[in-house]
Amino acid sequence: MRAITDMVDITYVRQHEAKGLGHAISCAENFVGDEPFAVMLGDDVVDSPEYPCLKQLIDAYEKTGASVLGVQTVAPEDVSKYGIIGGHEIEESLYKVTDLVEKPAQDEAPTNVAILGRYIITPEIFPILTETKPGKGGEIQLTDALKTLLGRESMYALDFTGRRYDVGDKLGFLEATVELALKRPDLGKQFREYLEKLIGGAQ
Secondary structure, three states, X not given: OHHHHHHOOOOOOOOXXXXXXXXXXXXXXXXXXXXOEEEEOOOEEEEOOOOOHHHHHHHHHHHHOOEEEEEEEOOHHHHHHOEEEEEEEEEOOEEEEEXXXXXXXXXXXXXXXXXXXXXXXXXXXXXXXXHOOOOHHHOOOHHHHHHHHHOOOOEEEEEOOOEEEEOOOHHHHHHHHHHHHHHOOOXXXXXXXXXXXXXXXXX
């Protein structure tokens, strides 16, 4: 516990009303100041121990000098769950973004490349968030603000490597719990034996 407390300084701010992700990010403006910053959504867990997802995005930001969205391809029938990018691949796994659509219908989506809970964003987003009107669901959508930012500066998307779990979904939560538990050196062997016994008993 002492080692953890020496690693970083942690400050938090509350979003007093559920007005959407865009509004939540705007609440952190005083802490961020005039610097690029990372956004990591807690209901998206990414398992990429050899090359952490956030480090992948930071490296892409340092290469491009612009906002970078963490993306992966999703099934066409799932595009209505996510912000979707339009764009073209400029090198392996890196897209130049040309359009953004929040939770489009399948036949309205420019691609099936979805933004999945990881971002590096320039501070120019903050005045845009202040001006952004409520969108889908009556909330201030980050994707809408990013689309405005896209009209003012370049933006990129990185198809990051790693297994992403949607722990906001009940099945995704269970998948993350089981698969990550099996990888733990202190629990994995015993947990695997338990699961095998459980499944064998069910048969």
